[in-house]
Amino acid sequence: MAETRAPMPFRLTLCLLLAVVAAGCARRDDTVGSDGRVVINYWEKWSGFEADSMQRVIDDFNRSQNRITVHFLSVSQVDIKLLLATASGHPPDVAGLWSENIPDFSEKGALTPLDRGLAKAGIRADHYIPLFWELCRHRGFTWGLPTTPGCVALFYNKRLFRASGLDPERPPRTFAEFESMSRRLTVVELERAGRLVRMPFDSMTEQERSSRRYTLVQVGHLPQDAGMFLSGWGCWFGARYYDGDRAVLADDPGNVAAYEWMQSIARTYGVENMKNFIAGFGVSQSAQTPFLGGTEAMVVQGPWMTNFIKMYAPGLEWGVAPCPAADGVAGGAPVTLAQSDVVVIPHGAPHPREALEFICYLQRQDVAEKLASSQLKATALREVSRSFLANHPNPAIGLFIELSRSPGARAVPRLSIWHEYDAELSVARERVLALRATPFEALAEVQKRIQWRLDRVMRRWDVVGDKRLAEWRAYDAW
Amino acid sequence: MTPGERRRTWVGLAFISPWIIGFVAFTLYPVCASLYYSFCDYDVLSPPVWVGLLNYKDMVSDSVFWQSVYNTLVFNLMSLPLGLVSALALALLLNQPVRMRGVFRAIYYLPSLVPAVAGAMVWLWILNGRVGLLNQALMAIGISHPPLWIDDPAWAKPSLALVSLWGCGNTVVIYLAALQGVPRSLIEAAMIDGASAWKRLIYITLPAISPVIYFNLLIGIIGGLQVFTTAIIMGGAERSTLFYAIYIYWNAFEYRHMGYAAAMAWILCLMIMALTWAASRFSRSLVHYQGE
Numbered sequence: 001m002a003e004t005r006a007p008m009p010f011r012l013t014l015c016l017l018l019a020v021v022a023a024g025c026a027r028r029d030d031t032v033g034s035d036g037r038v039v040i041n042y043w044e045k046w047s048g049f050e051a052d053s054m055q056r057v058i059d060d061f062n063r064s065q066n067r068i069t070v071h072f073l074s075v076s077q078v079d080i081k082l083l084l085a086t087a088s089g090h091p092p093d094v095a096g097l098w099s100e101n102i103p104d105f106s107e108k109g110a111l112t113p114l115d116r117g118l119a120k121a122g123i124r125a126d127h128y129i130p131l132f133w134e135l136c137r138h139r140g141f142t143w144g145l146p147t148t149p150g151c152v153a154l155f156y157n158k159r160l161f162r163a164s165g166l167d168p169e170r171p172p173r174t175f176a177e178f179e180s181m182s183r184r185l186t187v188v189e190l191e192r193a194g195r196l197v198r199m200p201f202d203s204m205t206e207q208e209r210s211s212r213r214y215t216l217v218q219v220g221h222l223p224q225d226a227g228m229f230l231s232g233w234g235c236w237f238g239a240r241y242y243d244g245d246r247a248v249l250a251d252d253p254g255n256v257a258a259y260e261w262m263q264s265i266a267r268t269y270g271v272e273n274m275k276n277f278i279a280g281f282g283v284s285q286s287a288q289t290p291f292l293g294g295t296e297a298m299v300v301q302g303p304w305m306t307n308f309i310k311m312y313a314p315g316l317e318w319g320v321a322p323c324p325a326a327d328g329v330a331g332g333a334p335v336t337l338a339q340s341d342v343v344v345i346p347h348g349a350p351h352p353r354e355a356l357e358f359i360c361y362l363q364r365q366d367v368a369e370k371l372a373s374s375q376l377k378a379t380a381l382r383e384v385s386r387s388f389l390a391n392h393p394n395p396a397i398g399l400f401i402e403l404s405r406s407p408g409a410r411a412v413p414r415l416s417i418w419h420e421y422d423a424e425l426s427v428a429r430e431r432v433l434a435l436r437a438t439p440f441e442a443l444a445e446v447q448k449r450i451q452w453r454l455d456r457v458m459r460r461w462d463v464v465g466d467k468r469l470a471e472w473r474a475y476d477a478w
Numbered sequence: 479m480t481p482g483e484r485r486r487t488w489v490g491l492a493f494i495s496p497w498i499i500g501f502v503a504f505t506l507y508p509v510c511a512s513l514y515y516s517f518c519d520y521d522v523l524s525p526p527v528w529v530g531l532l533n534y535k536d537m538v539s540d541s542v543f544w545q546s547v548y549n550t551l552v553f554n555l556m557s558l559p560l561g562l563v564s565a566l567a568l569a570l571l572l573n574q575p576v577r578m579r580g581v582f583r584a585i586y587y588l589p590s591l592v593p594a595v596a597g598a599m600v601w602l603w604i605l606n607g608r609v610g611l612l613n614q615a616l617m618a619i620g621i622s623h624p625p626l627w628i629d630d631p632a633w634a635k636p637s638l639a640l641v642s643l644w645g646c647g648n649t650v651v652i653y654l655a656a657l658q659g660v661p662r663s664l665i666e667a668a669m670i671d672g673a674s675a676w677k678r679l680i681y682i683t684l685p686a687i688s689p690v691i692y693f694n695l696l697i698g699i700i701g702g703l704q705v706f707t708t709a710i711i712m713g714g715a716e717r718s719t720l721f722y723a724i725y726i727y728w729n730a731f732e733y734r735h736m737g738y739a740a741a742m743a744w745i746l747c748l749m750i751m752a753l754t755w756a757a758s759r760f761s762r763s764l765v766h767y768q769g770e
C-alpha cells in the first residue's frame with residue numbers, strides 16, 4: 001500500500017507549491033493603516049508637475065480628517081490598466097481617466113454610478129459649467145467628476161506675426177482671415193539664379209509656386225502637427241459626429257468641408273513639401289513640435305500648452321485667441337472643443353464611500369482652484385473666485401473659461417467607440433492630406449467602418465442593456 | 479507499471495509540476511479560452527455573449543484586417559530573405575581566421591542585447607526624414623532628396639526591414655556554430671580538387687549547414703508574422719506598418735473587441751502552421767542531414 005502513495009518529494013513539492021499559491025492569492029490587508037484609517041488607492045495618469053500638484057491636494061485632504069488616507073499612484077496607460085484591474089476584481093478605489101473614457105467604461109460595467117451618492121453629498125449639476133458636467137454623464141447616469149477640464153484656442157507666435165508684417169495684437173477673427181494670415185506667415189526657401197533664397201510664400205512667382213520646387217521653412221498653420229484634437233476640426237465647420245443614439249455621422253457635410261479645407265492646404269503647398277516639413281518634428285507636446293520650435297505660427301491647443309511653452313520654449317512670445325470658425329457656424333459664437341480629466345470610482349472598488357468622500361473633496365471650490373492653478377488650467381465649476389483669476393499663473397485662463405461657457409463650445413463626441421472613431425478619422429486625414437482620396441471618399445470609409453463597429457456595440461447593448469440599467473438604478477452603496 | 483516505475487513517475491512529475499501548473503494556468507487555459515472567446519462578443523469586463531462565426535465573418539469584410547495581412551506578408555518577404563542572407567554573410571565573414579575575431583563577433587552581437595524599445599527609439603532618430611543621421615549621410619554624398627523612410631508609406635516597410643537587421647546577431651551566432659561543424663576534410667578535399675571559394679560555399683558549406691538555414695527560416699517565419707514592438711513604436715503613415723499582431727493588440731486592448739482579437743489570433747495561428755508546413759514541404763529536397 002505504501003508504494004502507491006505519492007512519494008515524499010512529490011508531497012513536499014506539492015505542499016510548497018500550495019503554500020506559494022495560497023500566499024499569492026491572499027489579499028494583503030492594506031486597506032486599514034496602522035493608524036486605523038481606511039487607506040484608499042488612487043490611480044492617476046499624471047506624472048511630473050501634474051502629479052506633484054495632485055499630491056499636494058491629497059496631502060491637504062489626508063491632514064483635513066482622521067478617517068481616510070489617500071494613497072496616490074501615478075500610472076501610465078491608466079485606462080488599459082484600470083480595465084484589466086477591474087476585470088480581475090482588484091480595481092483601485094479611485095481612478096483618474098479622460099472624459100472620453102466614460103461612455104466606453106460605463107457601458108462595459110467598469111464604473112460605479114454616482115448619482116445617489118452625489119445627491120447625498122450635495123453635489124449638483126448646477127455647480128458646474130454644463131458642458132463639463134455632461135462630459136461625466138452617459139445613458140442618464142453620472143460616472144465621474146471633473147478635475148481639470150480643458151478646451152482649445154488658437155495659440156500664435158507674436159514674433160512671427162511681426163516679422164510677416166502682421167499686427168501681433170490682432171490675431172485672426174474670421175476663418176478667411178485665419179487662412180490668409182496662415183499663408184502670409186508661410187516662408188519658403190528656393191533656388192533663384194543659382195542662389196538659395198528665403199522669402200514669403202506669397203512673394204514667389206506663379207511659376208515657382210506651381211513648380212513646387214521649394215522647401216517650407218515656416219508655416220502659418222498646418223493641420224498636420226502632432227497635436228491634439230486634429231479629428232475635431234469639423235467642429236469649426238459645424239460638423240456633427242454622432243446622432244447620440246445609433247448613427248455615426250462621419251460624412252456629415254461639416255466634416256467633409258473641414259477635410260476639403262485640409263486638402264486645399266495640401267494642394268497649395270504640395271504633398272511632398274508638407275511631408276518634408278513635418279518629417280523633422282517629434283511627438284506632440286515635446287520641444288520638437290513646430291510651434292515650440294518657432295517654425296509654425298499658429299496652433300490649436302488647450303491651456304496646458306502654456307506649461308509646454310514654459311518648459312521647452314520659455315522665450316516664445318505668444319498670444320492666444322478663440323480659433324475662428326467657418327462663416328455661420330454656432331451663430332458666430334466662439335467655437336471650441338472641450339474635454340476633461342475626470343475621477344471615477346471603478347466597479348468593485350473596495351471603499352466606495354470613502355472614495356466618494358475624496359472625489360467630492362476635490363470639487364470644493366478652494367481645492368479645485370488650487371489644483372487647477374498649479375496645473376495652469378481652469379476648473380469645471382460655475383463659480384470662479386476673484387483670487388483664482390487674479391493670481392492664476394496662466395495669463396490666458398480667462399479666455400479659456402470664457403470659451404468653455406460659449407454657446408459654440410462642443411464636447412468630444414460621447415460614444416463608447418470614440419477612441420476607434422478618432423483613429424479612423426486620423427487615417428482619413430492622412431489620406432486626404434496625401435491626396436490619395438477625396439474628403440468624401442475618405443470619410444465614407446470611416447462612416448462604413450465605424451457604423452459597423454457601433455452596430456456591433458448596439459447589438460450587445462440590446463442584449464445586456466436592460467439588465468445594466470436596472471443594476472445602475474438599484475446601486476446604492478452610499 | 480512496477481512500483482519502482484510508479485515511484486519514479488511520481489518523482490518526475492513532482493519535479494516538473496511547477497512547469498505543468500504554469501503551462502496549464504498561463505498557456506493551455508488562455509489558449510482554450512481564446513478559442514471560445516473567438517466565437518463570442520467579449521469586451522473583457524462583462525461576460526462573453528455567444529455570436530457563433532460572426533467574428534470570422536466580419537474579418538472577411540474588414541478592409542483593415544486585409545491590409546494588416548498584406549503589410550505583414552510584404553514585410554516578411556522583405557525582411558526574411560534579407561535577414562537570412564545578411565546573417566549568413568556576416569557569419570561567413572566572422573568565421574574567417576582574422577585578428578581580433580572575437581572582438582568583431584562581440585560587436586555584431588551587441589545590438590541583439592539592446593532592448594527592442596530602446597533600439598526603436600534610436601532608429602526613429604536615425605531614420606528621421608529631416609534631421610536623421612542616414613539622410614544627412616545620403617545628402618552628404620549628393621542624394622539631394624533622400625526618402626522620408628518611416629514617414630513615407632512607400633518606404634515605411636522597407637525601413638522596418640532595414641531596422642530588423644539590427645537584431646540579426648542571434649541568427650549570426652547560430653550560423654557560426656553551424657559553420658564550426660562543416661567537415662574540414664570535405665573542404666580540404668575540394669581545395670585539393672581545385673574548387674574555388676564560391677564553389678566550396680555552394681557545394682559544401684551551404685548543404686552542410688542547410689538544417690540550420692531551415693531552422694532559421696522557420697523561426698524567421700514565426701517571428702516575422704508576429705512582428706510588433708519595433709513597428710508599434712516607430713509607427714508609419716496611413717497604416718503602412720499596421721501589422722497583424724498590432725491590429726490584434728488594438729482590437730484586444732485599445733478597442734476592447736477581445737472576441738474579434740481572439741478570432742484573429744486563431745487565424746494567425748493557422749497562417750503560421752500553413753506557412754511552416756509549406757516551408758518544410760518545399761525545402762525537403764534542399765535540406766541535408768548528416769548521416770542520411
